[in-house]
Amino acid sequence: MAETKINIGPVHPSTHGVLRLVVTLDGDTVKHVEPHIGFLHRGVEKLVETRMYMQSPSYMEKLDYVAPISYDEAFVATVEAALGIEVKERAQYIRVIQLELQRIASHLLWLGTAINDVGQLFSVFMWCFKDRDIILRLLEEATGGRMFYVNMRLGGLNRDLSPGFANHAYKVLDYLEHRIKEYGSYLESNPVFMERMKNIGVMSKAEAISMGVTGPTLRGSGIDFDIRANYPYYVYDKLRFRTQFENGGDCFARYKVRMDEMQESIRLVRECLHTIPEGDAIGMPIRLIGPQPKEKEVVVKRELPRGEVMMYMVAEGQRPYRFSIRAPSFINTSVLQHLPRGHRLQDLFPILASVDTVLADVDR
Amino acid sequence: MKIKSDQFRETIERLHDEGYTYLVKITAVDWKDRLEALYFLRDLSTGKEETVRFDLPLKAPKVPTIIHLYMAADWYERELSEMFGIEILGRDAKRLLLEKWDGKDPPLRKAFEWSKPYQGMEPVKFAEKYNEPDKKGKKGASRQNVIKIDKPFM
Numbered sequence: 234m235a236e237t238k239i240n241i242g243p244v245h246p247s248t249h250g251v252l253r254l255v256v257t258l259d260g261d262t263v264k265h266v267e268p269h270i271g272f273l274h275r276g277v278e279k280l281v282e283t284r285m286y287m288q289s290p291s292y293m294e295k296l297d298y299v300a301p302i303s304y305d306e307a308f309v310a311t312v313e314a315a316l317g318i319e320v321k322e323r324a325q326y327i328r329v330i331q332l333e334l335q336r337i338a339s340h341l342l343w344l345g346t347a348i349n350d351v352g353q354l355f356s357v358f359m360w361c362f363k364d365r366d367i368i369l370r371l372l373e374e375a376t377g378g379r380m381f382y383v384n385m386r387l388g389g390l391n392r393d394l395s396p397g398f399a400n401h402a403y404k405v406l407d408y409l410e411h412r413i414k415e416y417g418s419y420l421e422s423n424p425v426f427m428e429r430m431k432n433i434g435v436m437s438k439a440e441a442i443s444m445g446v447t448g449p450t451l452r453g454s455g456i457d458f459d460i461r462a463n464y465p466y467y468v469y470d471k472l473r474f475r476t477q478f479e480n481g482g483d484c485f486a487r488y489k490v491r492m493d494e495m496q497e498s499i500r501l502v503r504e505c506l507h508t509i510p511e512g513d514a515i516g517m518p519i520r521l522i523g524p525q526p527k528e529k530e531v532v533v534k535r536e537l538p539r540g541e542v543m544m545y546m547v548a549e550g551q552r553p554y555r556f557s558i559r560a561p562s563f564i565n566t567s568v569l570q571h572l573p574r575g576h577r578l579q580d581l582f583p584i585l586a587s588v589d590t591v592l593a594d595v596d597r
Numbered sequence: 598m599k600i601k602s603d604q605f606r607e608t609i610e611r612l613h614d615e616g617y618t619y620l621v622k623i624t625a626v627d628w629k630d631r632l633e634a635l636y637f638l639r640d641l642s643t644g645k646e647e648t649v650r651f652d653l654p655l656k657a658p659k660v661p662t663i664i665h666l667y668m669a670a671d672w673y674e675r676e677l678s679e680m681f682g683i684e685i686l687g688r689d690a691k692r693l694l695l696e697k698w699d700g701k702d703p704p705l706r707k708a709f710e711w712s713k714p715y716q717g718m719e720p721v722k723f724a725e726k727y728n729e730p731d732k733k734g735k736k737g738a739s740r741q742n743v744i745k746i747d748k749p750f751m
Contacts, residue, residue: 271693271694271695271696274695274696278705279704279705279709440668442618443668443669444668444669445620445667445668445669446669456641463644532637532648541621543621543622545622545624545635545637547626554626555627557624559621559637563672564669564672567669570671597695
């Protein structure tokens, strides 16, 4: 049968941003997918070289607009490593609380949009967005920002938690724990959902390692690897943290990892709220001319909702000489060349949804 | 580990056999007199990490591809080729991945010319006694009027 080439995107509701896919089809079997990226390329790595350290966090937040705190924190941690600044203990706990809340919010947005992509229409999408909004309100209470926060400062934070935060957070966490379980039970008893997620886009252990995928996509292939557990930062080694992984390697396994991670994050936030010490959490105010860097080259790894980010910085004087980001979505998007091969065209979008990409993060 | 560029292929094959099967990132740094390529590798079962680094000339730099060992190298090599003008031997990595630049130097080289407004602010100097209250009794960041700018922006 003759091959057909079709073009999807760059503006398409299911590509979650500006991603263009050129799909070669035989009948409706996918032969080859060629992702075209770069529509959102802003040259952040070059821009950061021209700005002083604390001018850049707001750029970092726009890289992954679904989980801005995580990127912000990773960048500030890189600068802290270069300048040799210790983070205050209470601030470490608050950072972990905010990072984990952000992870739940990000995974909820993923769940809503991914369910849309498998044809389950808007009910779950609306529920997820409603629940995400509750977390955003909680984060707003803690940081003052709703979508973009810029709350991290060198050595601490801009704002300490408000006095009523813990009470609100416990309520929200109880509610979320119940809701997320409920979504899981709805979806997993839905034959259409299961049919479209099980055995779709299977990635074996060896393939996942060779393709270099990261985050829940890696753990969905049965690999017990999480930066929070393997290279613990802040207080993660004091918390009872268990890496969530699944052996299936298909879209359903990746879905399951994210669902379990949300529950794990809820547990982590609770534990942090129980054990958070009193004290000072306020960091240095933003002053453009800061101390001289102590380290010339630093590499900082962080586990973001979408996977591992690695920031490599060569610090020189008051600005980075070279700054490079290993963006989790970039490498996860590159597997779209391999995973849909042999599947039907309709399975392309569940696969794309299951690797969870944010296009601003892909293009940088 | 720092190696010579002609030892690269054998080093990376040896490391791959030793268990460093996960490629984290390929990147490079332009040190103005030379380029330095960096390959971040990891062994996922033990968590050990290794960075392979070697120097390349500024003019016509070439590295062999490692796509037969690491599938992840595909887009990283294309990005490296695009951003630093490093030729990847053994595969076609010429098709641009992220951008189309109009200068003659690749964008992440230090020699890349770009228009002035994008080059950021000149460093501003705060008054020395930044945290002492001014005449109105204001402290710190609210003392906007004491910021001196050495050179005008743009």
